[in-house]
Every structure is written in structure tokens, then in C-alpha cells.
Amino acid sequence: MAARRTARVVDIARAAGVSPGTVSKALNNSGALRESTRDRVYRAAAELGFSPDPARRPPASRSFTVGLLSADSAGRFSIPVMLGAENALAAGQLSALLATSRNDPVREAYHVRSLVARRVDGIIVAGRTTDARPRIDVPIPVVYAFAPSSDPDDASVMPDDADGARRIVDHLLGIGRRRIVHVAGRPHQHSPRTRAEITAQAVHEAGLELAAPTLFGEWSESWGRRAVDQLLQAWRPGEPLPMDAISCGSDQIARGVCDRLRELDLRVPDEIAVTGFDDWDVMALASRPPLTTIDLRLEYLGQRAAELLLDAIDGRPHHGIELTGMELVPRASTGWS
Amino acid sequence: MAARRTARVVDIARAAGVSPGTVSKALNNSGALRESTRDRVYRAAAELGFSPDPARRPPASRSFTVGLLSADSAGRFSIPVMLGAENALAAGQLSALLATSRNDPVREAYHVRSLVARRVDGIIVAGRTTDARPRIDVPIPVVYAFAPSSDPDDASVMPDDADGARRIVDHLLGIGRRRIVHVAGRPHQHSPRTRAEITAQAVHEAGLELAAPTLFGEWSESWGRRAVDQLLQAWRPGEPLPMDAISCGSDQIARGVCDRLRELDLRVPDEIAVTGFDDWDVMALASRPPLTTIDLRLEYLGQRAAELLLDAIDGRPHHGIELTGMELVPRASTGWS
Known part of the structure; x- marks a missing residue:
């Protein structure tokens, strides 16, 4: 946890085997870099739990793509949540990269790496129950939907x-x-x-x-x-x-x-x-x-997750659990x- | 229909207000072009129904991203199909951009344009019934899953x-x-x-x-x-x-x-x-x-759709309807x- 806030550019440079200037270029998505170099930097940053201040990321770094990582396959709960999120993202002209982990940590880790390598602007993690789940350590904003993160500092949306x-x-x-x-x-x-x-x-x-x-x-x-x-x-x-x-x-x-x-x-x-x-x-x-x-109101829950994520991408991160109301x-x- | 096969680079250039050389660069994803120019060319090409020979597209043009366009929202049939496709694509290191049209032609047209603008390598269109549906006219390979295309020249996979x-x-x-x-x-x-x-x-x-x-x-x-x-x-x-x-x-x-x-x-x-x-x-x-x-066997159907699409992206397009068997x-x- 602590590492996430203290990892420095020089640490990432050492881990990725590149210069600090290259790390900076890669994380800011500026300058000409080979795709493989950029990916190496992103992976090193993710492994070190480096979390750049989203407010300081220049707008040019946005890919207008968000990762939707679902724990479920044909899940009755995570699918409506994801569709609600996709709908809200599309309205904001963002595209959603779908990744399903099928409740398998190895698949989840693979998908997280590949979403980061694709330079998504952020990730929504949709769970299959409302039980708290471990956070994912990535250098981009994340919002947890349905299943909240076990770290209260993260942004989560769950049904009330x-x-x-x-x-x-x-x-x-x-x-x-x-x-x-x-x-x-x-x-x-x-x-x-x-x-x-x-x-x-x-x-x-x-x-x-x-x-x-x-x-x-x-x-x-x-x-x-x-x-x-x-x-x-x-x-x-x-x-x-x-x-x-x-x-x-x-x-x-x-x-x-x-x-x-x-x-x-x-x-x-x-x-x-x-x-x-x-x-x-x-x-x-x-x-x-x-x-x-x-x-x-699972679609609304997904929509709120997308809205919190968009805020974080725009430099206004949320923290803690937001509860969404229900309807009789x-x-x-x-x-x- | 006929326009799709006869639209020429010069027509696209005129429609997009750029030179034929720019059209060629944009469609082959080669050379330096502004994002907005590239998108204008893609949109003009899509509107004219221009369908470049996938076999002639250089490998460099691949984004390793595929669009998953679902007619359904919380659909019982299209969701497993999409998840099967996503699974097969992930195994091939491709990412899936999710887009749900909720059975609305206006939403579908919007999503098709935005997928093309994002330069996906191809699109899988997942329907909500097995009734034939109109084709989408885009300059990239498309495979229709569950609901076949009404054009027998297209590649479709449906349950038998x-x-x-x-x-x-x-x-x-x-x-x-x-x-x-x-x-x-x-x-x-x-x-x-x-x-x-x-x-x-x-x-x-x-x-x-x-x-x-x-x-x-x-x-x-x-x-x-x-x-x-x-x-x-x-x-x-x-x-x-x-x-x-x-x-x-x-x-x-x-x-x-x-x-x-x-x-x-x-x-x-x-x-x-x-x-x-x-x-x-x-x-x-x-x-x-x-x-x-x-x-x-809807997940298998989705997997087959992904496989046919990957073939088409690699220059080996399929035509007609493939039926997938069922199990007692x-x-x-x-x-x-």
C-alpha cells in the first residue's frame, strides 16, 4: 500500500531498464517511444504500484478508452453493472474495453496488465458479490463497482x-x-x-x-x-x-x-x-x-461507477464507498x- | 450493396476533402496523419461502403482491437456469445471494445462509426434472436453472431x-x-x-x-x-x-x-x-x-465468430452461414x- 504512494520515477526507470526521461515520456504519453518500451514502463510502474497524480496528467495522455473488468462471466449482477457503465461512457464519447476474469486471479492479472498496456484512461472493476475484494495496483484511476475495494481509500460504488x-x-x-x-x-x-x-x-x-x-x-x-x-x-x-x-x-x-x-x-x-x-x-x-x-438498480450503479471514474480521470478522485439506493x-x- | 464493391479511393478522397494519398495513408494506417484527418477518412470510407481487400492491408495497420457490438442489453443470448468471443480474442492477445445498441438503429450506427474511428481490426455483431438482420457497411471485416446477416456474402455464425x-x-x-x-x-x-x-x-x-x-x-x-x-x-x-x-x-x-x-x-x-x-x-x-x-453452446458460438473474424483480419474471409451444433x-x- 505505502509503496503505491512513494514509488519514484527513478525506481520505475531502474525496474524497466530505461532512463527516467523515458519513464516520464511513457507515463505522460508524450514524445516518440516504441510501443514495447512504453509497455515495459507501464508494467514496471504497475508492479511498483506507482500512482501518478491524475490531476497532473496532461489531457493529451487520454486514450478515451476505459477498461471494464468483470469478475463474472454470464453474471446476473456484474453484466447489468457493466452495461450501465458502458452506456454512461458512450454518452461521454468514451469506449469500453471488455475484459472478463471469470473469477480467476491469474486471468484478472493478465487483463489488468493488458488494459494498462493499452493505455486505458481508467478501469471499472465489477464484482460478482458485494463482498469486499483486494484492490488492483495500477498507475491509473480505478473505481470498484458492486464489490467494493477492501482499501477504504479507493473509490467504490455498491448497492445499499x-x-x-x-x-x-x-x-x-x-x-x-x-x-x-x-x-x-x-x-x-x-x-x-x-x-x-x-x-x-x-x-x-x-x-x-x-x-x-x-x-x-x-x-x-x-x-x-x-x-x-x-x-x-x-x-x-x-x-x-x-x-x-x-x-x-x-x-x-x-x-x-x-x-x-x-x-x-x-x-x-x-x-x-x-x-x-x-x-x-x-x-x-x-x-x-x-x-x-x-x-x-444495477445499471444506475454502473452509471455512477462510470461517473466517479470520469471525475478521477479529470483529476477529481473520489474515496470511500458510495451506496446506491434501491426501489420497491x-x-x-x-x-x- | 453494389457501392460497397465499387467505391474508389478518389471517391473517398473527395467525400473526406483530402488527397487520395492521404486516404491511402489513413486506410493503411501508415504515415503521419492527424487523428481528426484519419477519422474523417474512415467515416467517408464507411459512408461510401468502401471495403478494402483485407488481404492487402499491411500487418502494421492492425490495432489488435475488435469491436463487440451487441444488439441486446442484459440479453440472455447475446451476452454469452460476446463473452465467448471476448475469451477467444483475449487468448489471441486481442482486446474487445464493447458497444451495446439496445436494439436501437441510431445507437447502432453511432457505435459502428465510433468503432471504425477507433480503427478496430474488425467487428463482431451479436444479435438477440436468430432472425436475419441487415448488414453493417464498414471498411473492415465483420462477422455476425447468433443473428445472421441477410446478405449471404457475409460471414455469419448461428446455432443449428x-x-x-x-x-x-x-x-x-x-x-x-x-x-x-x-x-x-x-x-x-x-x-x-x-x-x-x-x-x-x-x-x-x-x-x-x-x-x-x-x-x-x-x-x-x-x-x-x-x-x-x-x-x-x-x-x-x-x-x-x-x-x-x-x-x-x-x-x-x-x-x-x-x-x-x-x-x-x-x-x-x-x-x-x-x-x-x-x-x-x-x-x-x-x-x-x-x-x-x-x-x-453459445460461448462456443461466440468463439467461432471470433475465429472467423481473425481469419478475415488475416486475409482469409469466410462467406455464408456457419451453423454450430448443440448438445443434449x-x-x-x-x-x-
């Missing part, structure tokens, strides 16, 4: 899961539900934990408590079906139901919950309201009934239609 | 729907089914029509006929559920079922079919085998039972487990 969870609880309380339970995704990820914690907290702040301890499981419909059976284990038909609302950590889970409740002849939303999270159309709309859920999408599973 | 349909019928006959019906997607698209035609043909070639006329509808689970009701309209419990297999045009349809059959207490696959198409994990694996289906993925809905 707490905001989404609060909107769900407010909505359920607003339609008169008082015995809320939460069925969460995987226990060791940032998003499901945040959603679960804030759900419990928001219910508590309303002077209530969750009607049952939160159940953690996995991201699947079958987990949603099994969770219903766990929640109703002690219940017998004819008795009052132990809950009047099931808030779920994802649309997949919520769809499974609805299916199982229907199989048990329990009516959604009349007897039990159900909510999802993600607004993933093939789940939320195909569910019976269609799901009230939370739109993560009410549908039939809570009585909307 | 007939191959997939034959594999399904062979599989159903192989497990002893004789009364097969087909539930198709939208009636006016190339893929569902091909799948439906070849399904009927393959059944006919086996000395049988479809047990009912093919039903066309839409790409949804609810269409699958409704189709079951139509197929069983005249059937009464206790009577022999009118079919022993339902081949579906997509996994979404097949999932709806399975759900409705279960609601009617009909057992899949014992009484009726069900097959999907697409191998879309969230549908095929979440279905009860999981679906036997067809893997379109057997699961519980036809008795596999």
Missing part, C-alpha cells in the same frame, strides 16, 4: 442493501403485517447478512420483533420451499399461522416460498404476504403470485396488482 | 436449431415414446419455427406423426401451463393420455408444462416425458423435475438422474 431491507419492512408494516419473518440466502456473504440484520432492526424500531429467528440457507427456490416447512413445523391446520409475512433474501427464495405455500393451500397474500429481493424478471414475474420485490416494486404477493 | 430438434426427437424415441407433441414459442421467429418444423419432420422420418398439431404461443411459463390445458381439453381422468411426451420450444415453456402436469397429478416422466430447449440453469434446474434440454443434456424430466 440496508435501504432495500428497510423499504421492504416499511411496506409490510404499511399493509398491516405485524408477524414478519425473514428467510435469508447464504450466511457468510455481505448482502444477505446486511438484509437480515436490517430487517430485524427495522422491525424492532417499529416496536415489534421478528415472529421467528431468521433462517439462513442458499440462493435457490428449493431452499424457499424447505424454509416454509421449517417455519410451519409446529403449526397444524386450523391453528392461527405463526406469521403473516415472509420477507425473503432473493426472488428465487420468494418464488419457492410462494410455491410451497400454494401447495399447502395457504393463500398469498391474504394469509401470508411474501416479498423478494432483486427484481429478477424471470423469477419475480413468473412467480405465482408475481413478487413484490426490490430493484437493485410492489406486486400481487403483497396485494398490489 | 434443426440439430437440437433432431437430438430431442431421437432422445424421446430412444426412451420409447411414440406419441410426441410439440409446444412452441412465438410463431413468427426463425428459431421456434425451425424447431417445430424439424420436430415434426424427425417424428415423420421415424414412421410416426405428431400426436397433436404443434401449438405456438409465447416464451413463458404461463404459456406452458395453458398449453397443457389445451392439449388435455378432450381428455378425462381414467382415459389413456393423448400423448406420452411433450417437447417444448424453451425451458420456460417446459417448466410451465411440468408445473401444470403436477397440478393435474400427472407424473413426469412416467406418464408424460417433458423436454426443454436452451439449458437455462435457473429454469432447467429449478423445474420439478429438472429438465432434459438442449445446450445451445438429459435430466429427470425424461427419466435420467
Whole structure:
């Protein structure tokens, strides 16, 4: 980390086997240099974690190209983020170089080197979960999207899961539900934990408590079906139901919950309201009934990442994590239609 | 079309307001030219549909960058195709410039111009359906992926729907089914029509006929559920079922079919085998039972598009449509487990 701020031009020159003047020319993209020399300097600079002050880079050094480095391949989260970023970049006349690492650190390192060698003006790193990830050390601005950098000095944009969870609880309380339970995704990820914690907290702040301890499981419909059976284990038909609302950590889970409740002849939303999270159309709309859920606004998140990156390229770097708000999408599973 | 092959350097020079020598330098990327001049020449060339013989372009003109132009935004088909292409390009040390048109011709034209202005070595155009699309007129090699060009002289790669349909019928006959019906997607698209035609043909070639006329509808689970009701309209419990297999045009349809059959207490696959198409994990694996289906091998299709493009960039252009084969993925809905 410290090296990033103290590496000097002479260190890079030594590592690259060139003169300090050549390093300066290469990093400022001025003067005539062979491509191979320029690349050698960039690689040495990247390896030493040299981070030139973006404000001091002359405008002539801009390639008007930005790297989009995605951790995912066919990822449901990073792809919309990247498309939102690409859209915002295109509006600013910048082109996006696509590079997918498929969650492989070796591929990622290769792509980072080649993006730097291509002299992109900056890089957007799109993750596949909201868990923090290691920073990449390059001599150009970087913004982390969806998965934030573990270094708080970096600029990151991530979805505000707490905001989404609060909107769900407010909505359920607003339609008169008082015995809320939460069925969460995987226990060791940032998003499901945040959603679960804030759900419990928001219910508590309303002077209530969750009607049952939160159940953690996995991201699947079958987990949603099994969770219903766990929640109703002690219940017998004819008795009052132990809950009047099931808030779920994802649309997949919520769809499974609805299916199982229907199989048990329990009516959604009349007897039990159900909510999802993600607004993933093939789940939320195909569910019976269609799901009230939370739109993560991933394209907007990508757009914000592009905007922060453009600021940094223009010499106005951001630091820390920016959270993007979410939106409630009410549908039939809570009585909307 | 004709203009593309007859536009001359002098025409481009006149349109761009420069000398023929400047046009030659710009198109061959040789000699010192201002960026703005080079771009003006490229745009004039593109507008005139000038298509230089790629074999005559000197290697020095290569930017080692390829444009990936996707018709889709968060498209389920074009994204895997693009990722397969990006992967193949990265292996060949080429970078991919991402451009998404969101099915908007104005955006597409903008992106095509800007890719040409950036002097990409070629462009892969990824469509959102397999319906033929208009060609783009640019002075560099182009390969069309998923959606073929309507000009048979262009190079296109598309999935072989007939191959997939034959594999399904062979599989159903192989497990002893004789009364097969087909539930198709939208009636006016190339893929569902091909799948439906070849399904009927393959059944006919086996000395049988479809047990009912093919039903066309839409790409949804609810269409699958409704189709079951139509197929069983005249059937009464206790009577022999009118079919022993339902081949579906997509996994979404097949999932709806399975759900409705279960609601009617009909057992899949014992009484009726069900097959999907697409191998879309969230549908095929979440279905009860999981679906036997067809893997379109979209990443491979993208890889082939990249390979054809690299050939064209190296002076060995391809012409016409290359079909990529599909793969049967057997699961519980036809008795596999």
C-alpha cells in the first residue's frame, strides 16, 4: 500500500531498464517511444504500484478508452453493472474495453496488465458479490463497482442493501403485517447478512420483533420451499399461522416460498404476504403470485461507477464507498396488482 | 450493396476533402496523419461502403482491437456469445471494445462509426434472436453472431436449431415414446419455427406423426401451463393420455408444462416425458423435475465468430452461414438422474 504512494520515477526507470526521461515520456504519453518500451514502463510502474497524480496528467495522455473488468462471466449482477457503465461512457464519447476474469486471479492479472498496456484512461472493476475484494495496483484511476475495494481509500460504488431491507419492512408494516419473518440466502456473504440484520432492526424500531429467528440457507427456490416447512413445523391446520409475512433474501427464495405455500393451500397474500429481493424478471414475474420485490438498480450503479471514474480521470478522485439506493416494486404477493 | 464493391479511393478522397494519398495513408494506417484527418477518412470510407481487400492491408495497420457490438442489453443470448468471443480474442492477445445498441438503429450506427474511428481490426455483431438482420457497411471485416446477416456474402455464425430438434426427437424415441407433441414459442421467429418444423419432420422420418398439431404461443411459463390445458381439453381422468411426451420450444415453456402436469397429478416422466430447449440453469434446474434440454453452446458460438473474424483480419474471409451444433443434456424430466 505505502509503496503505491512513494514509488519514484527513478525506481520505475531502474525496474524497466530505461532512463527516467523515458519513464516520464511513457507515463505522460508524450514524445516518440516504441510501443514495447512504453509497455515495459507501464508494467514496471504497475508492479511498483506507482500512482501518478491524475490531476497532473496532461489531457493529451487520454486514450478515451476505459477498461471494464468483470469478475463474472454470464453474471446476473456484474453484466447489468457493466452495461450501465458502458452506456454512461458512450454518452461521454468514451469506449469500453471488455475484459472478463471469470473469477480467476491469474486471468484478472493478465487483463489488468493488458488494459494498462493499452493505455486505458481508467478501469471499472465489477464484482460478482458485494463482498469486499483486494484492490488492483495500477498507475491509473480505478473505481470498484458492486464489490467494493477492501482499501477504504479507493473509490467504490455498491448497492445499499440496508435501504432495500428497510423499504421492504416499511411496506409490510404499511399493509398491516405485524408477524414478519425473514428467510435469508447464504450466511457468510455481505448482502444477505446486511438484509437480515436490517430487517430485524427495522422491525424492532417499529416496536415489534421478528415472529421467528431468521433462517439462513442458499440462493435457490428449493431452499424457499424447505424454509416454509421449517417455519410451519409446529403449526397444524386450523391453528392461527405463526406469521403473516415472509420477507425473503432473493426472488428465487420468494418464488419457492410462494410455491410451497400454494401447495399447502395457504393463500398469498391474504394469509401470508411474501416479498423478494432483486427484481429478477424471470423469477419475480413468473412467480405465482408475481413478487413484490426490490430493484437493485444495477445499471444506475454502473452509471455512477462510470461517473466517479470520469471525475478521477479529470483529476477529481473520489474515496470511500458510495451506496446506491434501491426501489420497491410492489406486486400481487403483497396485494398490489 | 453494389457501392460497397465499387467505391474508389478518389471517391473517398473527395467525400473526406483530402488527397487520395492521404486516404491511402489513413486506410493503411501508415504515415503521419492527424487523428481528426484519419477519422474523417474512415467515416467517408464507411459512408461510401468502401471495403478494402483485407488481404492487402499491411500487418502494421492492425490495432489488435475488435469491436463487440451487441444488439441486446442484459440479453440472455447475446451476452454469452460476446463473452465467448471476448475469451477467444483475449487468448489471441486481442482486446474487445464493447458497444451495446439496445436494439436501437441510431445507437447502432453511432457505435459502428465510433468503432471504425477507433480503427478496430474488425467487428463482431451479436444479435438477440436468430432472425436475419441487415448488414453493417464498414471498411473492415465483420462477422455476425447468433443473428445472421441477410446478405449471404457475409460471414455469419448461428446455432443449428434443426440439430437440437433432431437430438430431442431421437432422445424421446430412444426412451420409447411414440406419441410426441410439440409446444412452441412465438410463431413468427426463425428459431421456434425451425424447431417445430424439424420436430415434426424427425417424428415423420421415424414412421410416426405428431400426436397433436404443434401449438405456438409465447416464451413463458404461463404459456406452458395453458398449453397443457389445451392439449388435455378432450381428455378425462381414467382415459389413456393423448400423448406420452411433450417437447417444448424453451425451458420456460417446459417448466410451465411440468408445473401444470403436477397440478393435474400427472407424473413426469412416467406418464408424460417433458423436454426443454436452451439449458437455462435457473429454469432447467429449478423445474420439478429438472429438465432434459438442449445446450445451445453459445460461448462456443461466440468463439467461432471470433475465429472467423481473425481469419478475415488475416486475409482469409469466410462467406455464408456457419451453423454450430448443440448438445443434449438429459435430466429427470425424461427419466435420467
